Amino acid sequence: MARDFDFLWSQVETIDFLWIAILFVVAVGPLAFAARKGDSLALAMVLSLLLVHFVQYFLSIFEHSLFNFYPIDIFSVIPGLIKEPAHLHRLITSAWLHADFVHVLGNVLVIAMAGVPLEQRLGPRRWIAVYFIGFLGGNIAWILSHPNSYVPAIGASGAAFGLLGAYMACWPDDKIEFPLIFLIRAWPVWLIAFVRLGLEIFQMYSIQSGTAGESNIAHMAHIGGFFLAYILARPIARGAPSPVGEIGMPSGVSSLSNEIRKQATARMGDLREDPWESAGKHLEGRAARILSRLRDEGDELETRRAWLEELAEHTICPVCDGEVIAIDDRGVYKLNCSRSPNHIKWP
Secondary structure, three states: OOOOOOOOHHHOOHHHHHHHHHHHHHHHHHHHHHHHHOOOHHHHHHHHHHHHHHHHHHHHHOEOOOEOOOHHHHHOEOOOOOOOHHHOOHHHHHHHOOOOHHHHHHHHHHHHHHHHHHHHHHOHHHHHHHHHHHHHHHHHHHHHHOOOOOOOEOOOHHHHHHHHHHHHHHOOOOEEEEEEOOEEEEEEHHHHHHHHHHHHHHHHHHHHHOOOOOOOOOHHHHHHHHHHHHHHHHHHHOOOOOOOOOOOOOOOOOOHHHHHHHHHHHOOOOOOOOHHHHOOOOOOHHHHHHHHHHHHHOOOHHHHHHHHHHHHHOOEOOOOOOEEEEEEEOOEEEEEEOOOOOOOEEO
């Protein structure tokens, strides 16, 4: 497909629609899976943004050689084109594209560390509403401030700042783990918002006054996302799991590390049935005693890991009599056959 910001959908070729479908699946898939399983949408959004960027990076590697598909051309915000109905999708799709890994990592850091506790305060549906308001507010602010620009604007920065704006509006005294002033520690939300927003305003002033050079950072989008979410957050938060203005972190709200641990714990398998009993090869002696201790004490991640590692040393695969090994499956330990993972993957 030729590079032309004023494209027509009729010009998009079949292979281009394939890449569009791939981008859609990796963008929406993690969110749909998290919604179905009841997992954190904030962490799912982090995965969604990273997967889209990996696809985007893959396409850039083979640009001009194997592929001729440019996501930024089709999905970025371009203020000079946005009045046309064929380009309205850019208001949403641009929030999944990023310029480089530093750009995407900066945004997912905010979304993860501020988004997880905010989601537990708001609930998933209200959280996703605030997230969308943030990036829409950022894109609208950028369009209104640069109405005739044909420079593409991309990124989830408006959404990230929107999360901070919503948190500031509803629970400013919460302390969350966040990288601020070169330290990752628990800072109050009002201080995080004050510093991050203050830096944006200072950088905008420096550019306007001529004391700083040109920048490819859409500072106005950051401010737009923050303030639109700030204005709408309290009405959205009515009826949320946490009352607006509640002092202190309720028992249901945890840090990012606690949320990841909680989700890993939820994925621990059932210990009541084991593959040796199912195969008619009941464990005996020390292996049987280890299995019994595993069932009695294996409700914590670390304890389960320790007993599974010991059980692996004293058992063999019930299918092929091969060696059994303990593997780390996204933070949850399981037993596998060293010859074939199809023989045993338990629990």
